[in-house]
Amino acid sequence: MMDRKLPKYKVEIDYDKCIKCGRCATNCTFGAIVYDREQNKPIVKDTSNCVACQRCVTFCPVGAISITPYPVVYPAHGTWTPYHIRAIDEQARTGRVLLAGTGCDRPYPCVFDYLVWDACQVTNPAIDALREPVETRTFLGRKKRTIKIKEIAEGCYDIEDLPPGVMLSTPLLIEHMSLGALSYNAITAMLMAVTEVGTLMGTGEGGLHPNHYKFKKNIIAEVASGRFGVSPDYLNVAAIEIKIGQGAKPGHGGQLPGEKVNKLISETRGIPIGTDALSPNPQHDIYSIEDLKTLIDALHEATEYRIPVGVKIAAVNNVAPIASGIVRAGADFITIDGFRGGTGAAPRVIRDNAGIPIEHAVASVDQHLTEEGIRHKITIVAGGTLRSSSDLIKIIALGADVGMIGTAALIAMGCRVCQQCPTGKCAWGIATTDPVLSQRLDVNWAAQRVANLLRAWTHDLEEVLGTMGIDAVESFVGNRDRLRYIGPNPHEAQILGVKHAGERIRLGGH
């Protein structure tokens, strides 16, 4: 009795409107609404099970369902908030580590919200992006300071020894999300979308399903500590990424619980059905920058230097020198994942507290590499809560070449950010391995929605670049001078390398 917890949400069915079709009960996977055979109508069985995923609300044909915050308040207290009380309650009950999905849900200030950007007025003309070309193509891979041009035949020229690179139609790609964390349909839909748009998607550490090899020109294969599904065929894709860390759980590996490892997952990852798929926290062959270089070289060798090899790290305190080491280890691109980035499952204490925001991380990495004279060598990919095209534009101005989205793509497919990913009960058929639930996601519909989102953000980017008078996104990378800071902390502006709004530029070198 004492173990009973206070519900978070209250589900109500308005029986004046209800036509008793039972769709809400069929769609509820968490056991909040069930169909009562005796009364012949759907009933709210246990409102404490409701996670506000809105599946029932969306599928109710008459709008009879409402979900509200549970109308019992916790005693008002500024320190002992429900966030802490509920966690203590649960840990006191079980003695376990709390798992959580998606990204950090604490209301930390988001630095993106403190930044605004510049536009052309009088002294420099804006470009009309609807009629004039604004280039959004970007290359993922290592770059050279100088290139040599040789004549291969009379009048025909080629560039000598160009390092491997992948062309993206837009500086936006979809982050690593594995088959296992997400359903087969969700992964297929996103792969279809990136293929249509001409950008890339990461495989996560789940290997590559045989049916997904056809998308290989638009795939970044991840090599992480568990090495699931890594084979010579798996490496024959557009790019390879060594995962050292993830924004949502820096320093933590990953685990796919045994109950999620069904036949589909087992054949993709190459492990028996029902065993835990454990990715150790460190890569046991990488204890130093030299060891990292070994793995980068091994991957370059195994792929005959044809495709770029990148390294993904979480944004942590010393991210800038680490990034510098990665460039020197020979990586072709660096992916930095901010602390608000998403996950299928991570210990809540890590998700909510470890790492630093992506805005600070990218700005400091960009400035550090520039000071060391090696920024031009590498492509920086950054993500971890890009919520809108404005966040994408700001992160590029802070120093990233390419932005990446994860949760935003899931939201495009129907995700309501209810944070129940680790349970595997996703009512939208996204974060689940259950084949029945997975079927709920219409692949073509979802692919179209994700492709639309990628295109819309690209158009937003074109429009904004036009208003700033910039005709190619590559010349906007790291252009912090076009940003201004309007937040509460001038020191933060200094760290970001951004001037405060209204700050006058002193001319004449004084």
Place this chain on the structure above:
Amino acid sequence: MVKKIVIDACPRGVKLYHRELNKKIREAIRKGYDWIVLKNVSGQRFIGAGIKDKVTIEVFGDAGLDLGVFFEGERIIVHGSSEYLLGNTLNGGELIVYGDSWDITGMGARGGAIYVMGDGGSRVGIHMKEYKDRRPIIVYGGSVKQYCGEYMAGGIIVVLGLDFKDAIIDKSKPIDKDNIDPKKIKNKPDPIVQSDLAAGIHGGRIYIRGEVPNHLLGVYAVKDKVTKEDREILKSIINRFCELFNTPEELIWSKEFTKVIPFSSRPFGKHYSVTLI
């Protein structure tokens, strides 16, 4: 009909960089050679990286780290020692080392077999995994150090505890089958493994020849009885080992094996809570 080619890894006294050496190996494969002999190898890395073709690579000298990384070919034979990370993420084929091979051998291997005559370092067979008929095997003729089979998720590790030091007939020649005197192979004293054996194991099995005291076992590892089925598995593996390293089978069977298996396939199942809070 085997088509054989010899590549000098140190032509005119200048050591080839690994990138050039691997390029030469791949060129030879493209030309249709299926037996590639590398002579004068001295620590070149990544030999045989990501090769899928059914070829045999024979290495004379000591191979550098990451030998046979992502390999899926037929066989790599080393007449000498190999540095650490032998068979990193091995997919298939056979890696045979007539010498020692140090740390993290067979990391994340998904198939294939690794036979090492001598000793190993720490974290041998870390995170190996198996699926259906793909079951990686690591056999060490000598002894290994700490964390053998850490995080192991499948496959088989066998440690035999034999001492080949006095059994090499002519030390000036590269070691191969004919250069081993079977009568002079000795047993090493127990235990032939060190602490934290199979820490975090959740699949697969480890066979250690001789006694393993309980305090050497890592978390989630337990000892189990060697059954008839285990003997069948061991028999085929030991058969191959004896064939490769000219070792009498009776010598190996003269001591009992200790089998180490996981306590559960879900060691951390009860560590986390996924309740809505």
